[in-house]
Amino acid sequence: MWVLNNVASSVGDPNQRLTSWFLRALISRASKVCPTAMNSLNGNGVVRRRLMSVTELAGYVDLIPWHRFGYCASNSAIFKAVQGFQKVHVLDFSITHCMQWPTLIDALAKRPEGPPSLRITVPSFRPQVPPLLNVSCEEVGLRLGYFSKFREVPFEFNVIGNSSSETITSTSEDSYKFQFELLLSQLNPCSLNLQDDEALVVNFQNWLRYLPDERIGGDATSRKDAYNINSLRDSFLNMISGLNPRIVVVVDEDSDLNATSLTSRMATCFNYLWIPFDALETFMPKDSCQRLEYESDIGHKIENIIGFEGLQRIERLDSGATVSQRIRNAGFFSIPFCEETVKEVKGLLDEHASGWGMKREEDMLVLTWKGHNSVFATAWVANNNNNIGLDLED
Template structure:
């Protein structure tokens, strides 16, 4: 982490009313030196100082001090780079996103902001989408967070379906299906050999078909009886569509997988609760949940912003410690995947904002209120997670914690992801 910082004294809403641009006063003159470089800060580390400047810039935008915010963005841009150390790279991504947020209140930049936002957040061509999907696969390779989530969820599913002859997995937003080959291999080693059916949801039918084909070929190589059903969910806000569209067979044992998915439904809590109730009504043997351990859904922009700075500081620091300085993979993950997330949290508003993460305690309340009970993750699942970190990510910075029968993976003293199991 770059260092702790108290809550902002400003508690501005997401949509501040633009006011006439004030003339800078002597009190903020220290933020805007004429030579456009960060001045020496005594005993304050550069990382902490840059963090404070980012927060100051967000406060200026939140308070509609647009001219001062623009000047500070100029300074931050001059002192950051996508090719520098972890602090410079982090500041670069946040500065770009603050610039986009600022442009919402600057009429001359509206068109450029929309074009930039569209190019990053909503891919409008096959090549854009291919870059995004490629960055996800790279993220899965160079960080332990997705593999940790998949491995732990798979173990919970395996233990829940032990001894069952027919298994049905409903996977929300299956993407490339990289979670399932290890589970399929484990199932194929059981006797008598069970059958496996996966219903994978998504918003791209062609991607779902390619994922199904890959999984079917792998299942055939294992001698596993396997079926794949693609399920297009164009409107993820309609929970009743899931219950109506999923084919449930009476002889199958159902497992529901929600890895980095539920936060997308948080913009309407009533519909999210209805979604969870519909899932509960399907009577699954287990529901696995993985989410980021951060509150990026606070109604006040400054609270969201500070949470995001802390969360992504830890992520960028972990990449700094585990990948070489000239790593192309790191650049892709930070620029394409994390960059899109940061931009969404900082610059997007209303229904356009998708990154609405909340902490485990919020998910715990929502799941329990929907009729679910927490199922303790097993000691074997814990040993597997520890082995994953030791063999593939041998850095002492990664920390694994157990709390409320659930697992948390973080960097140093910052918790970043949680995995839990419910029934």
């Protein structure tokens, strides 16, 4: 680590910048074992997280297509799935503070038969991970309401869970468990006020990875064991299936960072998170404040993956293939994306650097950087409802 400290640079080339964040993560982990010895090396290398304004958040989302790819694919699938319904209810689990929904609201406003009434329900707590916003989720709901009124779309916004709007913290295991259990208690038709004549949409945007993944009744000794006995994450998906949603859309990063082995996580993490560092290098100067802040957010992720264990390690990302298997085990069937959605996503990627691309893997759409998988998008229906015939390719 002393050698790397002299080589790595937070303002160097992409590899040096990525290495500097891995070094900080290793120092953070080592300092828990021998804090005095590591103190001088640690210096001021603390990952700082700044609260963004709504305008700054919009710029953050637009910087690279990491989030917009999922917005575009999901909204297109949702729009098609809710055709013919006069009421739409979106149960939104996302880390980007409802930035996805203005585009959908705008599309619904232009429906030839007129817009449906739209209800969005969000949990009151979220993982304490970037991006962080300087307004409450209730304020976000008010802003969406103003926009919906301007677009003449009837709108309602609800918050479920803890009324104090606390966040999940990476340092409080009891709070993490309590708030997750509170969320589970709210996932029922009565608490959500589900209605028979509305199309229920469940939206997961970079969110499933933050759910606890311990097996009920004990710890899994291998990845294979996780499929034999339900984990809390699997139980959550089973509860979502029981809500009888019209469509479920899932978007997340396509890498397996849920291994128990530290060396495995380090290797996978390094071979995956070079992508945003390399992408930012193509169009932003080395000393750009916006670039440094974005990389700092990635550094927060790296520190949690490497520096923490147990429930304090909240970054527990599964690959797209593993997530898809979990969802199938919960009783869902995948829906392929239509060519119109593919065309919309390709149009979005044309607005960004030429290194970005898209490919199909089974029923997934996958965002790529220089041919390497970065983000996946999937759409699903439950097998216990009348939506089995829903086909986004029609």
